Amino acid sequence: MQTTFTLEQLCESHTAASEKILRSCVHCGFCTATCPTYLLEGDELDSPRGRIYLIKDMLEGGKPATEEVVKHLDRCLSCLSCMTTCPSGVHYMHLIDHARAYVEDTYRRGWSDRLLRTLLAHVLPYQARFRLALRAAALARPLMALLPKGRDPAKEDQPRLFDRLRAMLELAPTTLPIPPAEQAATPQIANGTARRRVVILGGCAQPVLKPSINAAAARLLARQGIEVVAAKGEGCCGALVEHMGREEQARVFARANIDAWMAEIETGGLDAILITASGCGTTVKDYGFLLRDDDVYAAKAAKISALTRDISEYLTDLPALPARPNASVIAYHSACSLQHGQRVTDAPKRLLREAGFIVRDIPEGHICCGSAGTYNMMQPFFARRLRARKIANIEKLHADIVAAGNIGCLTQLEAGLSMPIVHTIELLDWAYGGPAPEGLIVAN
Structure with a gap:
């Protein structure tokens, strides 16, 4: 794609990065085949290619965002399916994040x-x-x-x-689980001294909605002789606000997390920073880009991103444990942030199979369930239709349980499913001796 940015415009870091992304697009249209909103509406402007044209026109002209542009950018889920499909390597995530920050600066919403x-x-x-x-x-x-x-x-x-x-x-759930602070203490390391040391991101929404997820991860890691430490001062990864165009607020969260994790690295060392919410993982792995212009944090951010792994990635490198017999059929829902954002596709399914489960892929598994951070609240018309489409595909499998690796997907799908939906790590913990996940009916 040809661009006409001025030299003055290209002196600005965000614009220079976006210009490179725009030039990599060849208008092939492969992205339209996997874009959820284009599949629903058939509107070119609700496809990645259409949004790219809108962003290019807006940024090149240096003009404020218009109501029409905002409408179509807001409808984007940031599912990043287009990035998986794109043969030219267009980094749509960085482009749409810049466009949203630009909208936040130039457009006054109702x-x-x-x-x-x-x-x-x-x-x-x-x-x-x-x-x-x-x-x-x-x-x-x-x-x-x-x-x-x-x-x-x-x-x-x-x-x-x-x-x-x-x-x-x-x-919103009708009841809330016990807050993390009131849960049982961190499990003891099996077989004495820990051989590795990791931190698991606590985050913001997941500890409130499902504190059992990180508890299961800690138990599973303890059985492998891995110490899980809590990093004082960490919090939200910044994804929720970054996707709303509040880039500086996202940087504030990122710096706080980096400070917390660097303190652990400098005092006791860290083998990895583990993420059990894949939406957070995509963002933390991108801290190096988010803080690339920060003289104080750029190098530290790059180091943190390099240490960050989804929990399923990390577990595949560990020796297998003896699992209890279980032949439950699992419909595996691959969160967009995991399969498209992080390109982690096989690890969760392999772990589930090794634990004894029968794993089935969901038809149209590359299409978003409609959660996408705050999208299911801000764009409910699209989110409900995508949820209905996803559930219809899940029900074709006649599975016993649905597994997913992201809290947003769990929350989005839970209301409409006729079967339990559980985080992958909770199923693995159960298979290797932990308690049955909440909501499962276990035969004696």
Whole structure:
């Protein structure tokens, strides 16, 4: 793709990076075949190629984002399926993140849009606030039927406030698990002295919604003689706010995590930084790019990104343990952030098979379930349709359990499934001697 940026524009780091990405696009259109919103709408502007044209025009002209541009960029899930499909290696993730930051700087949204985005940015990344918000949502859930229904969302540029509120209430759990601080202590290392030392990202939403996931990971690692340490001061990875165009807030979260992990590296060393939420993993692995212009943090960020691994990647390098007999059929849902963002595709399925499960791939497994961070709250019309499509494909397999490696997918799919959906690591922990995951009916 030819570009006409000025030398002055290319002096700005973000623009220079985006210009290189734009020039790598050859307009082939392969991306349209795997883009969820294009599959739903058939609108070229709701495809990666169409959005690339909109972004190019906006950035080259140095003009404020328009309502039309914002509409189509907001509809993008950042599922990154287009990156897996692209034969030219177009790094769409960096391009759409830059475009969203540009929109945030140049476009004034309607009051309800601004309100909800601000609310999400100041609640979801903070565990205590998020837990309080979920409790409030549980109390408000009986009032959901009183919310007025908007017009057909397909005919509007942005979903209406009431539809978004309804989506938030639908996704909120009716009860919350025990907070992590009240759970049992970190499991003891099997066979004495630890042979490796790792940290598992706690994050923000997952410890509130499913603290059992990291607890299962710690137990499983302890059986392998691996010490899991808590890094004081770590928190949200920054993904949620970065995908809303709040890039500086994302950098603040990234720097805090880097400081926390570097302190552990300098005091006791770390074999790896492990992530059990694949959406977070994609972001942490990209810290080197996010902080590339930061003189203080650039080198440290690159080091942290190099140490970061999805929990399934790390476990494949460890010796196999004896598993309890289990012939449950697993429908494996590959989260977009894992298969497209991190290109980790085989490791989780291989681990499940080694643990004795029968693993089946879901038809159209490359298509997003509609979760995508805050997307299922901000774009509920598309998210619900994608969830229905995913569940229909899952049910074709007649599986006993659905497995997934991302908290967003678990939350998105749980409401509509007729079978339990469990994090991959909880199933592995169960297979190797841990407790049965919540919601499973286990035969004696």
